[in-house]
Each structure stands twice: as C-alpha cells, then as structure tokens.
Amino acid sequence: MNPPTYGVGIVGTGIMGQRMLAGLARHPRFRIAAFWDPDPAAMRSAATLAPDARHAASLSDLVGDDGCDLVFVAAPPAAHLASVQAALDARRACLCEKPLAASRSEADSIAAMVAAAGVPFAVNFPLARAEASRRLAALVAGGELGTIESATIQLRFARWPRPWQAGAAGWLDDSTEGGFSREVLSHFVFVAERLFGPAQPATTRLERQPGRAETVLLASLKHAGLTLQIDAAVAGDIADHNRFEVVGSLATAALTEWTRLDYRGQLSDRVDPTPGTLDAVAAMLDGRVDHGLATAAEAASVVRCIEAMLN
Secondary structure, eight states: OOOOOEEEEEEOOSHHHHHHHHHHHHOTTEEEEEEEOSOHHHHHHHHHHOTTSEEOSSHHHHHTOTTOSEEEEOSOGGGHHHHHHHHHHTTOEEEEESSSOSSHHHHHHHHHHHHHHOSOEEEEOGGGTOHHHHHHHHHHHHTTTOSEEEEEEEEEESSSSOGGGGGGHHHHTBTTTOSHIIIIIHHHHHHHHHHHOOOEEEEEEEEEOTTBOEEEEEEEEEETTEEEEEEEEEOSSOSSEEEEEEEESSOEEEEETTTEEEETTEEOOOOOSHHHHHHHHHHHHHTOSOOOOBOHHHHHHHHHHHHHHHO
C-alpha cells in the first residue's frame, strides 16, 4: 500500500512560504491544498508556484479547509501566535517557521497551547534534520571529539537584511521582530541546546540604532559544564558566513556554511536539508514520534535565550 499524501495549507507566501512551496511541490508525500497571505502581490507570486492550489480568503478560511491536513505558518514572527492558535483551534497539524515568536511571553503561550491541543506540531529548524548537524551531534555524543572544552558561533553579514530579503526588510530590520539573532543565530542556538542542554546568557554586548535590528552581538551562553561564545556582526564583504565550532580534547568539528561539516581536514558537500525535513514532517503526520523535528518546547527555549540577549 502506498503511503498517504497530505494536503498543506500555507499561511504567508513571502520568501519562506515560497521556498517551502517549491519544496512541497517536489515531494511525493505532499500536495499544496491552499495558501493565504494578506499581501495580494505575495498571493500572485505563490499562484505561479502552485497553480492548482486554492486561494484562501483569510486565515480562518484556510485553517477551516478540510483539504489541509497540515498548516505551515510562514508569516512574520509577530503573526505566529494568532496563526498557530487558529490552526490548533481547527485541530490541524502545524509546522511553524522559526523563530517561534518574537517575545518570550508569546513563545511560552504557543508552547502551552501546543501541549494542551495534543495535535502534531513542529518548528521548522532545518538543522534538526540536516546531515551535517546530525553528524556533529553523533561526534559529540559518541565521544570522538573527547571531552568538550569550548564552543563558538561566528556569524558575519555584509549587510542586514541581506539583498535577497529586501521584500521583507520592513520587519527584518526592526528591533521588535527582526534582526540576525532571531533569524540566523537562533538556528545555531537550537543546535547548541540539543548538544549541550539549556543555556542562559552570561554576558552580552549589543550594538544597534534605536528601533533598528542589531549590528553587533558579542555574548556568552552558559550551558551545564560549558560556556559557548557568540561573535556576530554586520561587517565585512562576506554576504553570509556562519561557523559553529566545537573543540574537544581529541578533535575539533564545525558546522559551517549552514550544511557542511568541517572535521579532520575534510569539508563535506552541501546537502539541501529540505527533503529530509519534509520526510520528517510526513513521518510526524504518519504518527511517528521519532521524526526528530524541533518541538514547541525546544523552540520556546531558543526564544527565551535569544530574547534575553536582545532585551
């Protein structure tokens, strides 16, 4: 018997919504049932990627569509709470973009709603299923690096928002909702908390103009038995550089360029994590609990850490 195909309704058809539309269109376990965005231009762009999908008239119209087995929330963070609540109230499984929210209180509210609803829910941290980050986790857990002595996250951007994010610059450059810490650093804090457990900011140096997103963040995060250093800035000529390095007594390994593992002089190939993420989403909808996707509780923990550094 062939496995079931799941219909997906997409809330928010901007940059991330359209990226997921493209991934879903290529995956055999999904079909795009409907989409909705308050911006008519975003709706028109999405229609070219999913010509057979229904154009929902509103958020409530989309979550009420019985053809939507899963609601993917790709709206900006300020809209996550209302979007997730609508999906859960309609008893729809939900995949939410990261960050889970742009405030600790809203993230905790979403996590509580998810726990009470009891429907399948995950947060789209692609590094949860990416091959390089899973190999890094195996090296740490298996002892190949020896005793872990230190860890660092380095991020560099030529400008923020990045050129390909220009359409969302209004909120990405806003201090209350955007910034590279929420949008990029959160990915690596998620990995760090999976590797080393919950973290608390120990020191923070933040630079930003009033009302604008941060330009520099130098911080240290205290995990049990380990302090992780963060060095992030909008500076230099590299458009998007990231490196999460773990130093052990026997060896060093690093997750770099999003999906490459640097270990013992070998740099792995880039592997798009989207197919693996969607495989895991299908497994979640099949009822499996070992899908490995980020939970609401994990995502809320990341929000608490990031927001403590920003506020």
